[in-house]
Amino acid sequence: MGNHSNPPNILLIMSDEHAPMYSGTYGNSLVQTPNMNRLAEEGVTFDNAYCNSPLCCPSRMSFMTGRYIHNIGVWDNASPLASDQPTWAHLLGAKGYDVVLAGKQHFCGLDQLHGFHQQLARDLHAEVWTRNGVPVGVPDWERGTPVAKRPWDGLQQAGPGTTLEIQVDDLVEEKAVAYLWEAKDSDKPWVLNVSFIAPHFPLVVPSRFWDLYPLDQVDLPEMPTNHLETQHPVHQRMRQMFGCIEFPEELILRARAGYYGLVTYLDEKIGRLLEVLQETDQYQNTLVIYCSDHGEMNGEHGMWRKSSFYEASVRVPLQISWPGQLPAGKRVEHVVSLVDLVSTIAEITETEGDIKLDGSSLLPLMQGAKSEWKDCAFSEYCAHGVARPTAMFRRGRYKLHYSLGESPQLYDLNQDPNEFRDLAQDTNYSSVTQGLQEQLLSDWDPVKIEQQVRQSQKERRLIERSYQYMKI
Numbered sequence: 146m147g148n149h150s151n152p153p154n155i156l157l158i159m160s161d162e163h164a165p166m167y168s169g170t171y172g173n174s175l176v177q178t179p180n181m182n183r184l185a186e187e188g189v190t191f192d193n194a195y196c197n198s199p200l201c202c203p204s205r206m207s208f209m210t211g212r213y214i215h216n217i218g219v220w221d222n223a224s225p226l227a228s229d230q231p232t233w234a235h236l237l238g239a240k241g242y243d244v245v246l247a248g249k250q251h252f253c254g255l256d257q258l259h260g261f262h263q264q265l266a267r268d269l270h271a272e273v274w275t276r277n278g279v280p281v282g283v284p285d286w287e288r289g290t291p292v293a294k295r296p297w298d299g300l301q302q303a304g305p306g307t308t309l310e311i312q313v314d315d316l317v318e319e320k321a322v323a324y325l326w327e328a329k330d331s332d333k334p335w336v337l338n339v340s341f342i343a344p345h346f347p348l349v350v351p352s353r354f355w356d357l358y359p360l361d362q363v364d365l366p367e368m369p370t371n372h373l374e375t376q377h378p379v380h381q382r383m384r385q386m387f388g389c390i391e392f393p394e395e396l397i398l399r400a401r402a403g404y405y406g407l408v409t410y411l412d413e414k415i416g417r418l419l420e421v422l423q424e425t426d427q428y429q430n431t432l433v434i435y436c437s438d439h440g441e442m443n444g445e446h447g448m449w450r451k452s453s454f455y456e457a458s459v460r461v462p463l464q465i466s467w468p469g470q471l472p473a474g475k476r477v478e479h480v481v482s483l484v485d486l487v488s489t490i491a492e493i494t495e496t497e498g499d500i501k502l503d504g505s506s507l508l509p510l511m512q513g514a515k516s517e518w519k520d521c522a523f524s525e526y527c528a529h530g531v532a533r534p535t536a537m538f539r540r541g542r543y544k545l546h547y548s549l550g551e552s553p554q555l556y557d558l559n560q561d562p563n564e565f566r567d568l569a570q571d572t573n574y575s576s577v578t579q580g581l582q583e584q585l586l587s588d589w590d591p592v593k594i595e596q597q598v599r600q601s602q603k604e605r606r607l608i609e610r611s612y613q614y615m616k617i
Contacts, residue, residue: 164460198439222528223605230259252271287599310342322417343410346450
């Protein structure tokens with residue numbers, strides 16, 4: 146694929162915590178996303194794309210390496226990626242690309258580049274989760290899932306205004322725009338990974354975006370009667386540990402308005418980057434990718450933040466455009482995940498085979514080639530909010546949630562897109578449940594992983610403690 150004399154530039158825009166169902170592009174009539182809509186018109190949009198772990202650091206390290214988290218040992222937000230683990234940044238750097246990061250990639254620990262040649266802006270979340278170069282906040286499965294001492298304060302904060310996060314995202318945009326203007330005169334192909342914090346909480350957004358979503362027009366999460374009481378224990382424990390009480394309606398509306406405002410704020414930044422590509426005559430030869438590291442529960446199922454395998458937490462937007470090379474206005478229904486995106490980048494840049502990848506290239510799907518697609522996605526979660534390994538496997542219309550030592554959950558997403566009706570105990574579906582669970586467990590050993598996670602937590606907590614006594 147590709148033309149050796151003219152390899153494409155790559156603009157890879159990543160957001161944080163954007164669940165696709167909260168965008169006009171993915172069918173939401175309330176949330177305004179004109180620039181994501183534009184990407185949908187000019188390229189390919191994946192309707193069923195998943196992250197490979199619904200938490201910032203593990204998801205991003207999986208995305209950087211094209212490998213599942215159990216293959217790289219990055220379990221949680223305080224798990225550094227080994228510096229000798231190759232990433233797509235190394236891959237493309239070795240191909241002669243200028244590989245540059247602007248913003249968040251959540252590298253925790255001393256290595257803040259992992260193959261990027263430079264960081265143009267600032268990775269606020271890497272700063273927050275690191276002290277003296279040591280990752281902090283290691284989960285402790287020995288303690289189980291303790292109930293939060295107070296309700297989560299994310300809803301209380303929601304409103305118009307600005308935050309350090311907004312200032313950092315504005316800086317990221319400014320630096321990325323400056324780079325694109327400089328790059329237009331370069332004879333070297335470039336990869337620019339522009340990574341924004343939005344729409345991640347705090348749910349505070351400049352007033353011109355807040356004002357787009359008057360509270361009397363904001364929707365409430367759908368919640369069947371007695372749903373929370375009958376919810377699977379793994380979700381009930383997570384709600385309690387994260388302090389997700391049954392919040393007052395007014396707070397829920399404010400939080401959702403803040404989230405919607407942040408999505409539109411992010412969308413405007415995507416639009417600015419696309420404009421600059423056109424202003425600098427680089428648009429035709431640039432592969433543009435938009436995705437997020439995971440979603441946001443946004444009050445659905447009584448939950449906020451991420452960390453679960455419900456759709457709003459584990460599904461992500463994925464849009465790819467490349468004028469003249471990929472079809473315009475195409476939607477792909479097949480199930481895919483972010484490791485597949487990394488394999489796609491490797492195929493387009495003719496670097497596949499140089500490192501081990503867990504995904505499959507999406508090019509045949511995008512180009513409409515009549516090929517067999519696996520139509521499945523795997524995601525795993527081994528961090529705070531659970532105390533044993535959990536995973537998800539989706540194949541076609543069916544999705545299995547797995548939690549070690551507990552009953553699985555099965556959902557038919559065609560019939561029940563919001564996952565209210567667990568079919569795992571329904572004998573009519575026992576062969577589906579069993580088939581998905583066998584496929585999930587064929588390459589993933591939760592008992593062995595549990596031992597690895599606990600050992601890793603113990604060692605990292607020891608390192609963290611040792612630094613508490615340093616005279617800084």
